Amino acid sequence: MKISMQAMAVETFVPMLRSLSGVLDKGAEFATAKKFDSAVLANSRLAPDMYSLIQQVQLACDHAKNSTARLAGLEAPAFEDNEQTLEQLKARIAKTIEYVQGVRAAAFEGAEDRAAVIPILNQNVAIEMNGLQFLRDWALPHFYFHVVTAYDILRHNGVEIGKREYMAHVGTYIRPRR
Amino acid sequence: MKISMQAMAVETFVPMLRSLSGVLDKGAEFATAKKFDSAVLANSRLAPDMYSLIQQVQLACDHAKNSTARLAGLEAPAFEDNEQTLEQLKARIAKTIEYVQGVRAAAFEGAEDRAAVIPILNQNVAIEMNGLQFLRDWALPHFYFHVVTAYDILRHNGVEIGKREYMAHVGTYIRPRR
Numbered sequence: 001m002k003i004s005m006q007a008m009a010v011e012t013f014v015p016m017l018r019s020l021s022g023v024l025d026k027g028a029e030f031a032t033a034k035k036f037d038s039a040v041l042a043n044s045r046l047a048p049d050m051y052s053l054i055q056q057v058q059l060a061c062d063h064a065k066n067s068t069a070r071l072a073g074l075e076a077p078a079f080e081d082n083e084q085t086l087e088q089l090k091a092r093i094a095k096t097i098e099y100v101q102g103v104r105a106a107a108f109e110g111a112e113d114r115a116a117v118i119p120i121l122n123q124n125v126a127i128e129m130n131g132l133q134f135l136r137d138w139a140l141p142h143f144y145f146h147v148v149t150a151y152d153i154l155r156h157n158g159v160e161i162g163k164r165e166y167m168a169h170v171g172t173y174i175r176p177r178r
Numbered sequence: 179m180k181i182s183m184q185a186m187a188v189e190t191f192v193p194m195l196r197s198l199s200g201v202l203d204k205g206a207e208f209a210t211a212k213k214f215d216s217a218v219l220a221n222s223r224l225a226p227d228m229y230s231l232i233q234q235v236q237l238a239c240d241h242a243k244n245s246t247a248r249l250a251g252l253e254a255p256a257f258e259d260n261e262q263t264l265e266q267l268k269a270r271i272a273k274t275i276e277y278v279q280g281v282r283a284a285a286f287e288g289a290e291d292r293a294a295v296i297p298i299l300n301q302n303v304a305i306e307m308n309g310l311q312f313l314r315d316w317a318l319p320h321f322y323f324h325v326v327t328a329y330d331i332l333r334h335n336g337v338e339i340g341k342r343e344y345m346a347h348v349g350t351y352i353r354p355r356r
Contacts, residue, residue: 003181003182003183003186003290003310004181005181007310007314008181008186008314011314011315012314012318015315016319046224046330046333046334047333047334047336050333112181119355120352124354124355125352125353125354125355126352126353126354126355126356127348127351127352127353128351128352128353129348129351132181132185133351136185136186136189136190137189137193137347137348137351138345138348140190140318140322141194141322141344141345142341142345144318144319144322144323144326145322145326145329145341145344148322148323148326148327148330149326149330151323152224152326152327152330155224155225155228156224156225156334158225163320163323166319166323167316167319167320169315170305170315170316173305173306173307173311173315174298174303174304174305174306175303175304175305175306176302176303176304177297177302177303177304178304
């Protein structure tokens with residue numbers, strides 16, 4: 001009845017980041033077919049006071065990178081938020097996948113009990129979790145929030161994507177029916 | 179470096195379903211304040227060929243209920259898809275939480291190795307995973323997809339919600355800063 005923190009974290013982040021990269025490809029194809037600048041999609045948002053697609057992708061990447069580092073007891077590299085195009089966002093995703101995959105399995109040893117303390121700005125309080133709580137109750141809901149909202153921005157703008165793209169990773173599990 | 183399948187599944191589904199119920203409350207308040215029928219929100223969608231808020235909530239509930247049952251080796255109860263109002267959707271969520279919480283911990287013993295086979299309609303193939311792969315690569319991405327898209331539908335329509343509502347469960351981890 002036991003699973004590893006590394007399996008749960010890295011093997012969530014990597015396939016879902018690849019899925020995110022795949023839906024950006026579909027966005028770029030849509031812009032080409034419809035003959036509009038794909039930067040319009042990159043700057044789209046679902047509400048005027050919500051983050052744009054650019055920011056959703058940056059945040060998905062940062063949650064993956066920073067959460068992996070925290071669980072592994074490492075300092076995360078800082079990535080500058082300077083992407084303007086879908087191509088640049090895909091590069092950001094690739095760089096994030098490379099980092100997440102590069103963390104040694106041994107670094108996750110004991111990660112479920114490692115303290116995760118997140119200070120709340122301008123308040124004299126902090127969110128204090130252990131590593132399991134941090135992964136399940138902080139990292140994953142934040143990460144999925146930005147991955148799905150990026151998808152929803154594209155889908156809302158007419159890009160032809162579906163669960164086939166969002167769940168691309170299940171392709172590896174397909175077998176002939178017995 | 180080990181965590182339990184039950185902790186990962188049940189303790190994701192329950193807090194996020196409560197968060198979903200909370201954003202529906204905010205939707206109902208918004209409709210009352212703006213004096214429109216909240217059924218308009220319940221029937222909203224982000225694209226004409228995407229599921230409505232009603233369907234997103236039904237699907238989030240079904241992924242939580244059916245995944246919990248599958249991991250525990252049980253047959254899931256069938257819930258009829260007959261909700262029309264936000265109030266009825268909240269009842270569906272409450273019923274789902276009750277089911278998920280009611281499954282005995284012992285039933286998850288060995289769940290990570292339990293085979294999960296999902297036939298693909300009209301094709302002679304199936305998706306074959308073990309329990310860990312099923313939870314991480316199927317149940318959680320589907321579940322989060324519908325929870326976040328429900329949120330995005332409400333947010334897109336002007337409902338005043340933010341990470342405070344989406345991440346309501348982290349409130350239990352707040353401590354005075356040391």
